[in-house]
Amino acid sequence: MWIDVVSSVLLLLGALFCAVGAFGLLRFPDLLSRLQAATKPQTVGLIMVLLGAALQLQIVDAFGLVLVALLQVVTAPVLSQLVGRAAYRIGAVERSSLVRDHLGDRLRREGFPTPEGRPGDR
Template identity: 50%
Template structure:
């Protein structure tokens, strides 16, 4: 096997793993009972899934422009999701929402 084939296979596994994590996040959004646990399901596994997909796509594409764009996507996602989750949790606590 050549190195490019190995990188393609590792990229495929990372993309499938990321898709699985994103699926788990979606199921968690539907199944969990309250706002705070749903928020947890919407942020942690979804971001991990997206980063795994970005990593897998970067391994498959291997072009400098594409990798730079994918790095920016990953960085912006990791910067904005915690802030959004914090604001949702703060609003839910202030309203004292119940399921």
């Protein structure tokens, strides 16, 4: 009985996290905030849903869900970072909202083009 209660709570909380992440995608003003909403709460929500479902399965079957959770934890941050870097390079990131522009500093230092042009063009 307690496994059913814990499983239900995990499923509901996971669904809530996913809904909050989806709401953030719609409401946040800029690309970087939307990337945050697309990765953090969605990943936590999926893990909670998978754990809730795994509690209802046998251990052998639940192992597959653990692999899905691990794959999500590994790939979501990497993809988010790659999308953010690509958006920065094409000028889709509002640079005035950045507290510290580490990527811009690195690109200028290494001589790569940045959205405002090559270093020394200003």
